Amino acid sequence: MNILEIKNVSIEFALKKGILRACDNVSIDIKKGEVLGIIGESGSGKSTLASGILNLISSPGKLVSGEVWYYENNIKTNLLNKTPEQFNEYRWEKIATVFQAAQNALNPVIKIKEHFIETAFAHNWHNETEIIKKSEQVLEYVRLDANVLEAYPHQLSGGMKQRVLIALSLLLDPEIIILDEPTTALDVITQWYIIDILHKINKELGITLIFCTHDIAVISKVIDRIAVMYGGQIVEYGNVKEVFTLPMHPYTQGLLKAIPTLKDNMETRQAIAGAAPNLLEKQPACRFSPRCSFYKEKTCSNLADELYVNGERASRCPIGGIV
Numbered sequence: 001m002n003i004l005e006i007k008n009v010s011i012e013f014a015l016k017k018g019i020l021r022a023c024d025n026v027s028i029d030i031k032k033g034e035v036l037g038i039i040g041e042s043g044s045g046k047s048t049l050a051s052g053i054l055n056l057i058s059s060p061g062k063l064v065s066g067e068v069w070y071y072e073n074n075i076k077t078n079l080l081n082k083t084p085e086q087f088n089e090y091r092w093e094k095i096a097t098v099f100q101a102a103q104n105a106l107n108p109v110i111k112i113k114e115h116f117i118e119t120a121f122a123h124n125w126h127n128e129t130e131i132i133k134k135s136e137q138v139l140e141y142v143r144l145d146a147n148v149l150e151a152y153p154h155q156l157s158g159g160m161k162q163r164v165l166i167a168l169s170l171l172l173d174p175e176i177i178i179l180d181e182p183t184t185a186l187d188v189i190t191q192w193y194i195i196d197i198l199h200k201i202n203k204e205l206g207i208t209l210i211f212c213t214h215d216i217a218v219i220s221k222v223i224d225r226i227a228v229m230y231g232g233q234i235v236e237y238g239n240v241k242e243v244f245t246l247p248m249h250p251y252t253q254g255l256l257k258a259i260p261t262l263k264d265n266m267e268t269r270q271a272i273a274g275a276a277p278n279l280l281e282k283q284p285a286c287r288f289s290p291r292c293s294f295y296k297e298k299t300c301s302n303l304a305d306e307l308y309v310n311g312e313r314a315s316r317c318p319i320g321g322i323v
């Protein structure tokens, strides 16, 4: 059962140098209760897509087309048709977000307690005693002591701040949490600790999670499905085990070859040759073709701009594997 359907979402930034299309016709369904990982290198459009789902694109950006359908009790609503006031009923209460704590996601001049109170007030919940009680519960859920409420953000470590943001996202019992690079800038042990907490949130509370990250190694243990973005497009998606075993798109194949593990020889790791596309320039129909070995070695001459979908699998490459 789908909880969210993203249909043909395109987002552009009007810059001095021209129009930058950061998301180009992105479509993907998200199932209730699943953990979806959206991966891709820096600039591939993950954060822009996350903001687009929440209708949070601001100037010079613009959501130029698309629909985001939210399902509840067999009723579907296109969130992008909502006014900002109407959308506010969905943001946090239905769909919450966790950004990187390092990116000033917490206000440095107010105590952690005030972040919880402000969020609740913004959603017409004004009983401070109840808010604090619930804040203590969600903090406990992310393994933080209630005394954190009296701290200022600078008094907490990076990992603690990230857990505060996760607790804050749980305050209004959302159905979906979108996490944008939730573990970047944290040490490896803390990354695993956070992943473990998120896994518990998904399994015990049944909350659907959407992870946007470039760090495929960290999220691979927790995600059910994976969607790979390249140059503002989804180039492949599918069940994580299937995609890891049989990646179909040459970009996914390259990403998987580039992941270091503790067991293997670093010399067998290969970076993907070439650079990510400059989205201000006109793109070839197949955006990956300038870096693609199939194309360079003339195994492929098909430059169709098409996502081939078969059931639960999809790939934008006609020859990397059959969907």
Ligand SMILES: Nc1ncnc2c1ncn2[C@@H]1O[C@H](COP(=O)(O)OP(=O)(O)OP(=O)(O)O)[C@@H](O)[C@H]1O
Residues within 6 Å of the ligand: 013, 015, 020, 022, 040, 041, 042, 043, 044, 045, 046, 047, 048, 049, 060, 061, 214, 279
């Ligand atoms: N506010 C903005 N103004 C101008 N261009 C932007 C803005 N936000 C994003 N972009 C551009 O949109 C493209 C996609 O960026 P986005 O941040 O969504 O990628 P990403 O995959 O999330 O990368 P990262 O992990 O580095 O954030 C990039 O070319 C980026 O420069």
